[in-house]
Amino acid sequence: MDSDLTALSTPELMSRAAKARDSRAGRYLTFSPKVFIPLTRLCNDACGYCTFVRRPSQVESPFLSPDEVRAIAEAGVDANCHEALFTLGERPENRWAEARKWLEANGHASTVDYLASIAARTMTEFGLLPHLNAGALTKDELAALRPASVSQGMMLESIRSDLEAHRAAPDKSPERRLATIKAAGELSIPFTTGLLVGIGDTEQDRVRALGELAELAEEFGHVQEVIIQNFLPKPRTRLASTPPADRESFLRTIALARLLLPPDVHLQAPPNLSDDIDELVAAGIDDLGGISPVTIDHVNPERPWPHLDKLARQVEGLGFNLVPRLPIYPEFATDPRRWLAEEARFPVLDHADAAGYAREDRWVSGGDAPAPSLFEDRPLPTSLAIFRPRTGTGPGALAELLEAVEAGHEPDSTQIEELFAARGNDVRRVAEVADTLRERIVGDDVTFVVNRNINYTNICTFRCRFCAFSKGPLSLNLRGAPYTLTMDDLAQRVTEAAEAGATEVCLQGGIHPDFDAEYYLEVVRTVKAAVPAMHVHAFSALEVYEGARRAGLELEDYLRLLKEAGLRTLPGTAAEILDDEVREVLCPDKIRTETWLEVHRAAHSVGLNSNVTIMFGSLERPASWAKHMTLTRDLQKRTGGFTEFVPLPFVHMATPIYMRKLARRGPTFREAVLMHAVGRIAYASTIPNIQASWVKMGVAGAQELLRSGANDLGGTLMEENISRAAGASHGQALGMEDFLSITSPLGRRLVQRSTLYGHLRSFSAHGADIG
Numbered sequence: 001m002d003s004d005l006t007a008l009s010t011p012e013l014m015s016r017a018a019k020a021r022d023s024r025a026g027r028y029l030t031f032s033p034k035v036f037i038p039l040t041r042l043c044n045d046a047c048g049y050c051t052f053v054r055r056p057s058q059v060e061s062p063f064l065s066p067d068e069v070r071a072i073a074e075a076g077v078d079a080n081c082h083e084a085l086f087t088l089g090e091r092p093e094n095r096w097a098e099a100r101k102w103l104e105a106n107g108h109a110s111t112v113d114y115l116a117s118i119a120a121r122t123m124t125e126f127g128l129l130p131h132l133n134a135g136a137l138t139k140d141e142l143a144a145l146r147p148a149s150v151s152q153g154m155m156l157e158s159i160r161s162d163l164e165a166h167r168a169a170p171d172k173s174p175e176r177r178l179a180t181i182k183a184a185g186e187l188s189i190p191f192t193t194g195l196l197v198g199i200g201d202t203e204q205d206r207v208r209a210l211g212e213l214a215e216l217a218e219e220f221g222h223v224q225e226v227i228i229q230n231f232l233p234k235p236r237t238r239l240a241s242t243p244p245a246d247r248e249s250f251l252r253t254i255a256l257a258r259l260l261l262p263p264d265v266h267l268q269a270p271p272n273l274s275d276d277i278d279e280l281v282a283a284g285i286d287d288l289g290g291i292s293p294v295t296i297d298h299v300n301p302e303r304p305w306p307h308l309d310k311l312a313r314q315v316e317g318l319g320f321n322l323v324p325r326l327p328i329y330p331e332f333a334t335d336p337r338r339w340l341a342e343e344a345r346f347p348v349l350d351h352a353d354a355a356g357y358a359r360e361d362r363w364v365s366g367g368d369a370p371a372p373s374l375f376e377d378r379p380l381p382t383s384l385a386i387f388r389p390r391t392g393t394g395p396g397a398l399a400e401l402l403e404a405v406e407a408g409h410e411p412d413s414t415q416i417e418e419l420f421a422a423r424g425n426d427v428r429r430v431a432e433v434a435d436t437l438r439e440r441i442v443g444d445d446v447t448f449v450v451n452r453n454i455n456y457t458n459i460c461t462f463r464c465r466f467c468a469f470s471k472g473p474l475s476l477n478l479r480g481a482p483y484t485l486t487m488d489d490l491a492q493r494v495t496e497a498a499e500a501g502a503t504e505v506c507l508q509g510g511i512h513p514d515f516d517a518e519y520y521l522e523v524v525r526t527v528k529a530a531v532p533a534m535h536v537h538a539f540s541a542l543e544v545y546e547g548a549r550r551a552g553l554e555l556e557d558y559l560r561l562l563k564e565a566g567l568r569t570l571p572g573t574a575a576e577i578l579d580d581e582v583r584e585v586l587c588p589d590k591i592r593t594e595t596w597l598e599v600h601r602a603a604h605s606v607g608l609n610s611n612v613t614i615m616f617g618s619l620e621r622p623a624s625w626a627k628h629m630t631l632t633r634d635l636q637k638r639t640g641g642f643t644e645f646v647p648l649p650f651v652h653m654a655t656p657i658y659m660r661k662l663a664r665r666g667p668t669f670r671e672a673v674l675m676h677a678v679g680r681i682a683y684a685s686t687i688p689n690i691q692a693s694w695v696k697m698g699v700a701g702a703q704e705l706l707r708s709g710a711n712d713l714g715g716t717l718m719e720e721n722i723s724r725a726a727g728a729s730h731g732q733a734l735g736m737e738d739f740l741s742i743t744s745p746l747g748r749r750l751v752q753r754s755t756l757y758g759h760l761r762s763f764s765a766h767g768a769d770i771g
Contacts, residue, residue, distance in 0.1 A: 002207050002211070002260070005207075005256060005259055005260070006203060006204070006207060006256070010248055010251060010252055010255075013252055013255040013256065013259075014251060014252075014254075014255045014282055014283045014284065016255070016259060017254070017255035017256075017258035017259055017283055017284030018281075018282055018283070018284050020258050020259060020263065020284065021258055021267070021284045021285070021286050022396075023263075024263050024264070024286070025286040026396055026397070026398075027319060027320050027321060027396050027398075027426075028286075028320060028321050028322075028323045028423055028424070029281065029285070029286060029287065029288055029315050029320045029321070029322055029323065030266070030286065030287045030288070030322075030323045030324070030325040030329075030357075031287065031288040031289060031290070031291050031311075031322065031323075031324060031325065032082065032083045032131075032289065032290040032291070032324070032325055032326065032327055032358070033079070033080065033081045033082055033083065033290075033291060033292070033293065033308075033324050033358065033384055034076070034081055034082070034083035034084065034085050034131075034290040034291065034292050034327070035072050035073060035075065035076035035081050035083070035084055035085065035128065035292055035294050035295045036085050036087065036290070036292055036295040036296065036297060036298050037064065037069055037072050037073070037084055037085060037086050037087070037122075037295075038052070038064070038087055038088065038298040039063060039064050039069070039086050039087070039088040039111075039114075039115060039118070040062055040063045040064070040088045040089055040092055040099065040111065041053055041054040041058075041059055041088075041089060041298075042054065042055075042056060042059070042062055042089050042092030042095070042096050042098070042099050043088075043089025043090055043091075043092055043095070044089065044090050044091040044092060044094045044095045044170070044171060045089070045090055045166075045168065045169035045170065045171050045172060046168040046169060047165055047166060047168070047169045047172065048164055048165040048166070048167065048168070048199075048237060048238035048239045049165055049199065049231065049233070049234060049237050049238070049239045049242075050237065050299075051234045051236070051237060051299075051301075052087070052089075052298060052299045053089050056096055056098040056099075061102065062092065062096070062098050062099045062101075062102040062103075063099070063102055063103075063106075063111075063114065066118055066121065069118050069121075069122060069126070070121075070125075070126050072084075072294070072295060073122050073126035073127060073128045074126060074127070075294045075295075076128055076292075076294050076295075077126070077127040077128065079293045079294050080361065080362060080383065080384055081128065081292065081293070081294065082128065082129055082324070082326050082327070082351050082358045082359075083128060083129055083130075083131055083290055083326065083327040084119075084122045084123075084126070084128035084129065084130045084131070085131050085133070085290050085327070086115060086118075086119060086130055086131070086132045086133065086134070087133045087298065087299065088111065088115065088133070088134060088135075089135075090134070090135030090136065090171045091110075091111060091135070091171065092111060093110060093111060099111070111134070112134060112137065112141045112144060112145065113144075115132060115134055115145065115148075116144050116145050116147075116148045117148075119132060119145070119148035119149055120147065120148035120343070123148065123149070123150070123343075123344065123347045124343075124347065129150045129326055129327050129328070129344075129347055129348060129351055130148060130149045130150065130327075131149065131150065131151045131152070131153060131192070131290075131327035132145055132148075132149045132151075132152045132153070133152070133153045133154060134152070134154070135154055135171055135180075136154060136171045136172075136173070136176045136177050136179075136180045137154075137180050137183075138180075138183070139183035139186065139187065142180070142183055142184055142187055142189060143187055146187060146189055146341045146344075147341040147342070147343040147344065148343070148344075149344065150190070150326070150327055150328040150333075150340060150344050150347070150348055151189070151190040151191065151192065151224065151327050151328045151332075152184060152189050152190075152191055152192075153191060153192030153193060154177060154180055154181070154191075154192075154193060155177075155193060155194050155195070155196060155227065155229070156174065156177050156178065156181065156193050156194065156195060156209060156212075156213065157172065157177075157194075157195060157196040157199070158174065158195065158196065158199060158200075158201045158205065158206075158209060159174050159201070159205055159206075159208050159209035159212060160174070160200065160201045160205050161173060161174050161175075163199055163200045163201065164200060164238070164239070165199040165200060165238075165239055174209075178212060178216070181193055181213070181216050181223070182216055182220075184220075184222055185216055185219060185220025185221075185222040185223075186220065188220075188222060188338055188339055189222060189339075190222060190224045190328050190329070190332040190339050191222050191223055191224060192223075192224060192225050192226075192227065193213060193223060193226060193227070194225075194226050194227030194228060194229060194268070195209055195210070195226075195227075195228055195229070195253065195257075196229050196230075196231055197228060197229065197230050197231060197245045197249060197250045197253050198230060198231030198242075198243075198244060198245025198246065198249065198250070199231050199239070199242075203249065203252065203253070203256075206253050206256065207256060207260065210226075210256060210257055210260045210261060211260065213226060213261065214260055214261050214262060214265075217261060217262050217265050218262055222339075223261075223262075223265050224265070224266060224328070224329045224331070224332055225265065225266035225267065225268050225287060225329065226257055226261055226265055226266070226267055226268070227268045227269070227270070227289065228250070228253050228254045228257055228267070228268070228269050228285075229269070229270055229273065230244065230245035230250045230269075230273055230274065231244060231245045232244050232245070232273060232300070232303075234302075247279075251279060251280075251282075251283045254267065254269055254280065254283035254284055254285060255283045255284050257284070258283070258284030258285075259284075264331065266286055266287045266329060267284060267285045267286055267287065268285060268286075268287040268288065268289045269283075269285050269288075269289075270288075270289050270300075271288045271289065271291070271305075271306050271311065272291075272297055272300065272303040272304060272305050272306060273300060273303055277306075277311075277314060277315075278314075278318060281315075281318055281320070287325075288311070288322075290327075291305045291306065291308065291311070292305055293305075293308065308322075308384070312424075316424075316425065321423050321424025321425055321426060322424060323357060323423045323424060324357065324358040324360055324384040325357050325358050326348065326351055326352060326356070326357065326358050328340070328348060329356070330355055330356030330357055331356070332356075333348050333352055333356035334355070334356040334621065336348065336349070345661075346661035346662075349619075349661075349662075349663070349664055350661075350664065350665060352664060353664070353667075353668045353670070353671060354420075354616075354617070354620065354621055354622055354625075354664070354667065354668075354671055355421065355621070355622060357423075358384065359665075359668050360372075360383060360384045360668055360669070360670055361383040361384060361668070361669060362383075363668070363669040363701070364651075364652065364665050364666045365617065365649030365650065365651050365652075365666040365667060365672065365696040365697065366649075366651035366652075366653065366666070366695075366696050367653075367698075370700060371669055371697070371698060371700045371701040371704055372669055373704065374427065374428050374431055374673060374704055374707070374708065375428065375431075375704075375707055397418065398418060398419075398421075398422060398426055398429075398430075399429075401415055401418060401419065402429060402430065402433050405433055405437075405681050405684075406433055406436065410682075410684070410685060411681060411682060412630070413623075413626045413627060413629075413630045414626070416625070416626035416629055416630070416678060416681075416682055417622050417623055417625075417626045419674065419677075419678045419681060420622040420625060420626070420671075420674055420678055421622065422674060423670065427670055427673060427674060430674060430677050430678065430681075431673055431674075431677045431707065431708035431709065433677075433681065434676070434677035434678070434680040434681055434708055434709030435677075435680075435707055435708060435709050437680050437681060437684050437709065438680055438690070438709045438710070438711050441684065441688055442688055442689065442711045444747075444748050444749060445711070445748065445749050445750075445751045445762075446706060446711060446712070446713060446739075446742075446743045446746075446748045446749065446750055446751065447689075447711065447712045447713070447751045447752070447753040447757065448712065448713040448714065448715065448716065448739055448750070448751075448752060448753065449503065449504055449714070449715045449716070449752070449753055449754065449755055450500075450501050450502045450503055450504070450715070450716050450752060451497070451502050451503065451504035451505060451506055451537070451715035451716060451717065451718070451755075452493065452494075452496075452497035452500070452502050452504075452505050452506070452716075452717065452718040453505075453506050453508075453715075453717050453718065454485075454490065454493050454494070454497075454505055454506070454507050455507075455508060455509050456484065456485045456490060456507060456509040456523065457482075457483065457484040457485065457509040457510050457512050457515075458482060458483060458509065458510050459482045459483075459484060459510050459512050459513075460509075460510025460511050460512070484512065487522065487523075487526045490523065490526050490527070490530075491526050491527075491529070491530040492530075493505075494526075494527050494530040494531050494534060495530050495531060497531075497534070497718060498530075498531040498533075498534060500718065502534070502716070502718065503533075503534070503535055503754055503755070503760070504534070504535040504536075504537050504715065504754075504755045505527060505534055505535070505536060505537065505538075506537045506538065506571060506715065506717075507523060507527070507536065507537070507538035507539065508538065508539065508540055508543070508571065508573060509543070511542060511543065511546050515546075515547075515550075516547070516550045516551065517547040517548065517550055517551030517553065517558060517561075518551075519547075520538075520539060520543060520544075520547045520562065521561060521562060521565045523538070524536055524538065524562060524565040524566045524567050525565050525566065527566065528565070528566035535568050535569070535754065535755045536566050536567050536568050536569075537568065537569045537570070537571060537755050538567055538570070538571070539562070539567070539570060539571075540570075540571060540573040540574035541570070541572075541573075541574045541575070541591060541595070541596045541599035541600060542574040542590060542591050543574075544558065544559065544562075544570065544599050544603070545591055545595060545599055547562075555598065555599060555602035556602045556605060556606055559602055559603055559606045559608060560606050562608075563606055563607065563608055567608065568608070568609075568755065568756075569608060569609045569610060569611075569643070569755055569756070570599075570600070570603050570608055570609075570610035570611075571610070571611060571613070572600070572610055572611040572612045572613035572642075572646060573613055574590065574591065574596060575596055575612065575613050575614060575615070575628070575632075576590075576614075576615045577614065577615065577616070577620045577624050577625075577628055578593040578596060578597070578614075578624075578627065578628040578631050578632065579593065579620065579623075579624040579627050579628065580592050580593050581624075582619065582620045582624050585619060585662070586618060586619065586620075586657070593631065597631060597632075597635055600635065600639075600641065600642075601635060601638070601639060603641065604639035604640070604641025605639070608641070609641050609642070609643050609756060610641060610642060610643070611642055611643055611644045611645070611646055611691075612632045612636075612642050612644070612645045612646065612687065613645075613646045613647075613648055614628050614629075614645075614646075614647055614648065614675070615648045615649075615650055616647060616648070616649060616650060616667055616671070616675055617649050617650035617652075617664060617666040617667030617668075617671065617672075618650040618652070618657060618658075618663040618664060618666070619657070619662065619663045619664065625675065625678075629678075629679065629682045629683070630682075632645075633682060633683060633686050633687075636683070636686040636687055637686060642686075642687050643687070643688075643689060643756060643757060644687065644688075644689035644690065644691050644712060644757075645679045645683055645687050645689070645690050645691065646691040646693065646714070647672070647675040647676055647679060647690075647691075647692075647693065648693055648696060649666055649667050649672050649675075649693065649696045649697065650663070650664075650666040650667065651666060651696055652664070652665045652666045669701065669704075672697060672701065672705070673704060673705065673708050676690055676692060676705045676708050676709050676710045677708045677709045679709070680708075680709030680710070681709070688757075689711055689712050689757060690709055690710045690711060690712065691710065691712040691713070691714050692705035692706060692710040692712065692713055692714070693714060694713055694714065694734060694742070695714075695717065699734075699738065699741065699742055702742055703742045703745070703746065706742065706743070706746060706748065707746065712753075713734075713739055713742065716733055716734055716735065716736075716739075717733050717734070718733045736750075736752075736763065740763065749762055749763070750762070750763045751763075
């Protein structure tokens with residue numbers, strides 16, 4: 001096969017490589033937002049092309065100090081970088097006394113020892129994920145660095161051992177470097193390697209080198225990316241008069257790499273070393289490497305990084321989207337037990353989105369960071385979410401799927417996952433399709449209900465790891481004290497709600513150990529006695545199930561009793577994620593998926609409507625979101641009892657699962673937009689209303705969702721405690737003026753509704769009641 005490939009013309013070779021890339025990577029090109037940390041520029045080697053390495057007399061200090069590393073890392077955090085790329089000379093203490101003295105004076109036995117220490121601090125204290133390029137290392141050295149890094153790397157450069165470029169570089173022995181790559185595989189270290197084209201080897205040499213790398217990748221699965229780099233001569237080096245890498249040889253090597261390496265190995269060519277990125281893409285790359293908005297490329301300081309905004313536009317012109325990643329690729333990040341030391345697992349989780357890519361901006365649900373705009377060309381200063389105001393997607397499966405959706409196709413579970421995978425401008429296109437469906441199904445009105453949340457107790461016998469609201473009887477050390485409202489307290493709050501114009505009270509609480517079936521019936525009777533006209537929207541599936549279980553009643557029989565007492569609708573809470581594998585971690589002692597579905601089936605059977613909620617962004621993956629949607633959609637087709645879909649972004653700040661370093665920091669803004677947009681698409685023929693949670697999304701975020709398929713803003717709430725307990729900062733109530741500030745700029749009419757979406761009042765853009 002190798003000879004067949006090398007016999008191909010360059011255009012044919014590149015065409016085959018691009019097709020191979022597209023079949024795997026689709027229309028996305030990745031990059032890693034990083035800072036470059038040159039820990040030491042002293043080196044045991046003297047490569048014939050290198051200007052990175054210095055002599056001791058040419059540097060202020062043999063190594064960067066911890067304070068200098070911290071300053072670089074913090075600048076990277078401020079710029080929303082994720083990667084700290086540590087590049088350094090190999091074993092400088094073997095050659096330079098100055099390096100040995102510095103290490104000894106600072107309590108380190110070797111360069112690798114110092115690297116392990118400072119990289120660990122960078123990951124846990126300074127806030128970035130280390131990728132370490134420390135050269136040809138032993139297996140023990142690689143193992144020592146594994147807990148302090150998320151990935152490691154070392155260029156093979158060439159399979160040839162007789163190159164002039166490496167004459168004074170004992171650590172550039174191909175045998176030593178292949179042994180390092182193999183040892184990394186044995187240790188399950190995500191690894192980056194690559195070739196340097198133009199330093200004296202031939203195409204056959206490069207094919208042989210790629211074959212060696214392919215074998216190691218196949219054996220261990222650890223080679224996450226291969227870099228094909230073009231040699232550029234530099235003044236004052238031994239190879240200064242050597243011509244730069246031949247353009248055709250360089251492009252052929254990229255294409256050969258794509259075709260000879262396993263399909264799951266990513267392929268990169270540094271964009272700052274080429275004048276024509278279009279050619280790199282045409283040759284088959286799917287990654288543009290690390291790009292820094294903060295630091296220069298210290299190895300090639302004469303070649304600045306491309307500006308991200310310009311690069312994004314160039315990539316878009318080729319029909320691709322530019323997507324930020326971590327220094328560990330998604331395939332590895334989403335399998336942490338295999339590929340990450342325990343020390344590195346939470347730092348990766350904290351930087352990652354649900355698919356294992358990099359978080360694109362600083363927005364978090366319930367937080368104060370501004371939401372990026374999907375529809376206006378105003379990227380935030382620290383945003384890596386490159387949304388552009390252009391329509392349409394490039395060619396590919398997603399474009400075809402969206403065309404089918406517009407024609408009335410109902411996506412299956414696999415296709416729902418494909419929609420959740422949208423990035424860059426494809427997110428905007430999914431949102432546009434969803435909003436077209438919204439207009440077709442429910443029109444332009446934006447609805448809300450005037451209501452009050454009443455949480456009658458925060459004492460709970462269940463141990464949901466995402467919940468910061470509920471308390472055990474003795475958990476006074478947590479936010480707020482345990483409490484249980486009296487029936488008089490409850491009646492007073494219902495009366496206050498009615499006086500404030502509320503038409504609904506939403507009643508939920510913890511599962512108190514002393515509550516029985518009669519307690520929940522008494523709650524409903526108390527509400528109806530206080531305000532007979534008040535709509536009672538109450539009790540999660542867990543509360544209903546526990547009430548029935550404690551009374552020894554069938555679900556239908558107990559629900560009939562609640563309905564007779566005055567219950568009118570059930571909230572969809574306690575659903576969280578309807579995937580038992582996730583629930584086992586998230587809420588291990590809570591009802592299973594089938595029980596939640598059965599409670600709502602029973603409610604619908606006795607004439608009680610309910611809604612579908614989903615809590616997303618903690619630890620689950622998009623496959624779970626798709627499963628959640630298809631299960632509830634199937635039930636809706638049988639019962640027709642769900643009135644709305646309510647996505648609830650996970651608010652992470654004070655939750656036990658996040659504080660124990662077991663969850664992400666909630667969804668990204670992209671994921672939040674897609675949850676509403678894909679929900680609109682998935683439920684298009686079954687559930688008419690999609691709600692945006694202003695409590696968790698913020699006012700600006702909710703406005704974006706109303707342009708992405710949502711049509712409802714939920715309730716005024718008056719008293720929202722659950723999100724606040726988890727750390728949300730968006731307030732506990734909104735008034736009509738607040739809702740108008742969301743809807744008026746969109747040119748949409750604001751409508752007060754009943755719980756069951758009956759029209760109560762409409763408002764002009766200025767707040768006038770227009771009936």
